[in-house]
Amino acid sequence: MVVGSVLVTGGTGYIGSFTALALLEADYKVVIADNLYNSSAEVINRIELISGKKPDFVQVDITDPTGFDKVFTEHPDIDSVIHFAALKAVGESGEKPLDYYHVNVYGSINLLRSMQKHNVYNIVFSSSATVYGDATRVPNMIPIPEECPLGPTNPYGNTKFAVETAITDFINAQRNNATKAGNPAEAEKWNGALLRYFNPAGAHPSGIMGEDPQGVPYNLLPLLAQVATGKREKLLVFGDDYASRDGTAIRDYIHILDLSNGHLRALNYLRANHPGVRAWNLGTGRGSTVFEMVKAFSTAVGRDLPYEVAPRRAGDVLDLTSNPTRAGKELGWKTERTLEQACEDLWLWTKNNPQGYRQQPPAELLAALKK
């Protein structure tokens, strides 16, 4: 039985593809929209191999003003969107901010306008812990609750913040307008989830689905994975003079399967409880230092991985650890997988798929999958 029909924008990307998988496994119908700018359509076959179900796929660019109108017209059963499509490199956003405003902000305005036109009621938005900025300022708000004042410190974070306000203003207006028109049943249909996540990590335990960064990866674990395969000589650790237990910066690494499950829970919650717009942190609540991550991934790989300490990067903060209490209470969600599992799953994916989705996975992994 199909429980609902969901559009996943950016659904061939890392978090998007795992969320599409989680939705299919929970009996949602899934339409993936992606421009394949930084991802591969091959992931759709992997989703089908794992789940036994195939999502629909539409190649569409989020900045095409009529792209989503076409998608919603052709798929009139879609009543919810999980919105990942975006540019996501913090460093690049400082060099090319207008690309980020155009794709992330204008693209989202575009999507919301189409949702309004076609009465697509629910949106789950891929926001980021970046909207909090530096929560180690006075007063210290670590671990960060959703009530922490927002104050992004880079253009990427500014675009996520702008989209959070656009979604909030849009959903509130739809509800108020319907209420004023004497239609409270229509009003409560409009809902939005702002999911602020911390550092996604890991891969599918089957070893056939994982992160496939094009070009230079932005994040610690994909960089470590490249060191492990020899693509990269050593890891650069940016700063060992932070006020942490070993001097390196603290982040909250969350297994990609826990994260994608959080999206599913948030969507279910919107559809069942009609909260209006609500923000939830998706994190483990536990912080790990860079050195701890190097050690954990070295253990998974079975040998020490080389690193070198470099100066701090501008804009980096000491600590981004979540307080995930609200998601626990309201969504009945918590992380179930350990950091060690994330490292093992990432290494299984990395060593078996050195070309990412540009090559077929080893036969033994596919055979194991069928059992």
Added chain:
Amino acid sequence: MVVGSVLVTGGTGYIGSFTALALLEADYKVVIADNLYNSSAEVINRIELISGKKPDFVQVDITDPTGFDKVFTEHPDIDSVIHFAALKAVGESGEKPLDYYHVNVYGSINLLRSMQKHNVYNIVFSSSATVYGDATRVPNMIPIPEECPLGPTNPYGNTKFAVETAITDFINAQRNNATKAGNPAEAEKWNGALLRYFNPAGAHPSGIMGEDPQGVPYNLLPLLAQVATGKREKLLVFGDDYASRDGTAIRDYIHILDLSNGHLRALNYLRANHPGVRAWNLGTGRGSTVFEMVKAFSTAVGRDLPYEVAPRRAGDVLDLTSNPTRAGKELGWKTERTLEQACEDLWLWTKNNPQGYRQQPPAELLAALKK
């Protein structure tokens, strides 16, 4: 001698037209771009009647992705933009927020992308005191300095805030990229002014140029003017139970000629001092209550204007009074006209132009102008 060439977006609107006039009087060349959605091209004739100079006019919509490319290609001498084009009704923004995000935010992204492509270096942005939100919260920040934390409380304010961050990120990136490329002279050419203004009021003392709101006006003085001409039976005063000297809300009313002069000063400052991005309040530093304004305008009209007290409006705050010290110090700017002058000028404009720009002004005003 022409000192520079400036594009004024929204240049047929209230503040835009007065700023175009101020620029022409200061020997700038002016190109006005407007879609005439909420304004009349007749104002261009009035600008010419007063200044003896005619701005160029291009009808262009800010959401047309190639509109500004065309303007900059046809006017390659433009090196600065003063950007007014926007939707501006706070109440409407709560009902139709996506229109506001589309026109105000996407429109501005569009403009900035064209500026980048055509090396148009300076932007003066029409922001608003609305970005401060409720500055009467703890700690009380009245009169509001530019350092007051930003926290808009309605969709209109959210769009102004988003554009402030987009301009800041854009100008900073242009400067950083040029510096990294070893071109500091190019870097300092990129500059932006965020002008946060309080309540514009008044008209040109000649009586032939003023605010010409289409439909129901949003602001106190245009509403009072309609009461004075009999278009409106009475003024509704929203709330007389605020913690002010007479119970009504306090705002900082600034004469339109002082405000337009502030734009000219800001542009001159960007071109001479290359500050990067800088925010300035444009206000008088003095707050007036609604009752005080009713009295002042009644005095200008020569009779008591009827009003009725109604409940507070959602989202209204007690006090929005500026601290204009920074603009005084850095721009050498201060307001020179009184509230009484604003009321007199508004009344002269209103009684002589009951149809706004849809009729020709009285011959005696035109004759007086020629002296």
